[in-house]
Amino acid sequence: MAPKGRRGPLFEHAFSPQDAVLRDASRRLGRRRFLTVSAAAAALAFGAGAPARGASAARERPAARITDNPFTLGVASGDPLPDSVVLWTRLAPQPFEPDGGLGQERVAVSWEVALDEFFLFTAQRGVAQAHPEYGHSVHVDVQGLDPGTEYHYRFRVGTWFSPAGRTRTAPAAGTAPKGLRLAAVSCQAYHDGYFTAHRHLAEDDVDVVVHVGDYLYEYAVDPAGGARGYTDVELPDVFNRETETLADYRLRYALYKADPDLQAVHAAHPFVLTWDDHETENNYAGAADEKGGPAEAFLIRRAAAYRAYWENQPLREAQRPDGPDARLYRRLHWGTLAQLDVLDTRQYRSDQAYGGGPHAPGPESDDAARTITGVAQERWLADGWKASTAVWNVMPQQVCFSQRRFGTAADANVSMDAWDGYRASRKRVTAAATAAGVENWLVLTGDVHVGYAFDIKENFDDPASRTVGTEITTTSVTSGRDGTERPSDWATYMAANPHLKWYDGRRGYVRVELGAKEARADFKVVPAVTKPGASITTAASFVTEAGAPGLNPA
Structure with missing residues (x-):
């Protein structure tokens, strides 16, 4: 845990006045959730001084004063629509400094979209502002693009x-x-190994990558980089503690984003x-x-984490957090072929x-009042299915949806953190899919650091x-370090869960x-992540036919 004494100066330096911040944070949180939130904590977590839709009190830094490469964290794009895509970067000439080396000045950033890799045929261009209040991140929602086009x-x-x-x-x-080629990835603990799977995925021919969670880990990363075991480079001590504050989370994203395979x-x-x-x-x-601490204190941390997440990902303005809350669940379409209902569980x-x-x-655990999605998101999902005309309804989400019994006894344990701990929620969602006439339901899952096919x-x-859908669980990119083809519980899990068609413990990703x-899933695996440069192979392939739910070996 971070020392308490380090928090004060960061808050005082960043924001004022405290009374106005308290009133604003109280309004957002509600009185019962806010009673014990301090003025200093509220100031950081709820973004006092943040620019309102482009306006910023921060003075502009002339480009000539930026003498080191500001693009050390790479670029990204996301959430493609027929006429739009989000472009992202974050300026950080000194990425392992809390301010990225740019202080409290804003920076004008030019952007360009072209039809060719040499940028001879420009489609769109413009200028965006990198605000210090958002960690000098840039989000450009480029409008007016042509559908189905590479840029x-x-x-x-x-x-x-x-x-x-x-x-x-x-x-x-x-x-x-004719098709949609996507890859599902999850669980990329920096300290557990190299992002070798990402390097291979960068070279794969897919249309979109779906990341279903655990993009980073809050745990301390020692100077050696954990399992990476650097021999010639030591990481700064700022990473050797658990993330708690906005500055902590921003620095942790900088560590991850600096990785060349993730950038690729x-x-x-x-x-x-x-x-x-x-x-x-x-x-x-x-x-x-x-740990069961006060909700008011945790919401401060959650606000910092959510804000840093948005700052460091190619997400639209609609996903920008409001204090400790953010509307991350959303819906995307790939023509009439696929509807993607992205969940937040x-x-x-x-x-x-x-x-x-x-x-x-x-x-x-079976109390009908319990929920893993919340009432509003569950209703949004059901309504979206009712209106769907897509051939495939894809549900990217976080934790195992299908039952996963840990033993063969009648009273075997299950995970209380997955949908097994929220069986009433699962029953309602399954019933909603059936009632909406969803024939081709594909759930994409991460979390468990192994590959499953359910x-x-x-x-x-x-x-x-009756089989009503298919769940594909992608293994981790690195989390759990080097995996094994058949974990020690493989035989037990296969016997205890007849609907489990495949189980593998190696690292990698799933290509769908x-x-x-039909839909085809290829489980891509690497033999090791604690050493860089491992090759990749296809461990197994399955198909499910449109209109006939159920997995079959390809």
Whole structure:
């Protein structure tokens, strides 16, 4: 935990006046949630002094005064629409300094979108402001693009050019594209190894990358970089503590974003992202932290984590946090072929039952009032399915949706942190999919650091019950360090869960190709992540036919 004494100067330096901040934060949080929030903490977490839609009191730094490369954290794009895509970068000539080396001055950043990699045929260009209040991040929602088109983009500050990125727009609404190639990734603990899977994914031919959570980890990273074991470079001590403040989270994103493999995959493909727990704190649930501390104090931390997440990802203004709240769940389309309903199962969930550890289902976990999505998001999901005309309804989300029993006994434990701990929620969502006539339901999951392929059953306790969808769980990029093909519990899990069709413990990602007649999932794995440069192979492939839910070996 961070020393308490370090917080005061950071807050006082950044924001004032405190009384106005308190009133604003109280209005946003509500009186009961805000009673114990200090003025200093509120000032940082709730963004006093943040620019209002482009306006900033910060003076502008002339480009000539930026003498070091400001694009050390790379570029990214995300959330492609038929006529728009979000472009991102963050200026940090000194990425491991709290202010990135730019102090409290704003910087004008030129951006350019072209039809070719040489930037001879410009499609759009403009100027954006990198505000110190947002960590000198830049989010450009480029409008007026052509649907179904590949574009190249870059940024410029003075004489400095960013690396060039490649992105694409979604097909036009109402059109029927032949296919959608996506990759699902999750769980990339920097201290557990190299992002080798991302390097391979950067070279893969996919349309979009879906990141389903644990983009970073809040845990301390020692000077050696954990399992990376640097011999010639030591990381600064600022990383050797758990993230708690806005400055901590910003620095941790800088550490991750400085990785060349992560930069490569962002530059190669547009991303669609959602968070899980480690972007904030392990196993948090709504306003409840892992250790059962005061909700008011945790919401301060959550506000800092959410703000840093938005600052460091290619997300639109609609996803920008308002204090400790952010509307991350959203819907994207790929013509009439696919509808992507991106969920947030952390921010609105009830606290985990039975203390949050593995436990057999019981009255506490099965309480019908418990929810993993919150009422509003659950209704939004059901309404979206009712209106869907897509061939495939894809649900990117965080934790295992399908039942996952840890033993063969009738009262075997399950995870209280996954949908097994929220069975009433799962039952309602499954019923909503059925009621909406969703035939081709594909759930994309992360979290567990292994690869799974599940048939989603109408009744998981009856193997003969109807299969209503497919769940593909991607393994981690690094989390858990070097994996193994068959973990020690492999035989038990396969016997205890007849709907589990495949289980592998190696690192990598999942490549999914959707077509009009079938979906194919290829599990890509690397043998090791504690040493760089590992090769990649396809460990298994499955198909599910449109109109006939259920996985079959390819």
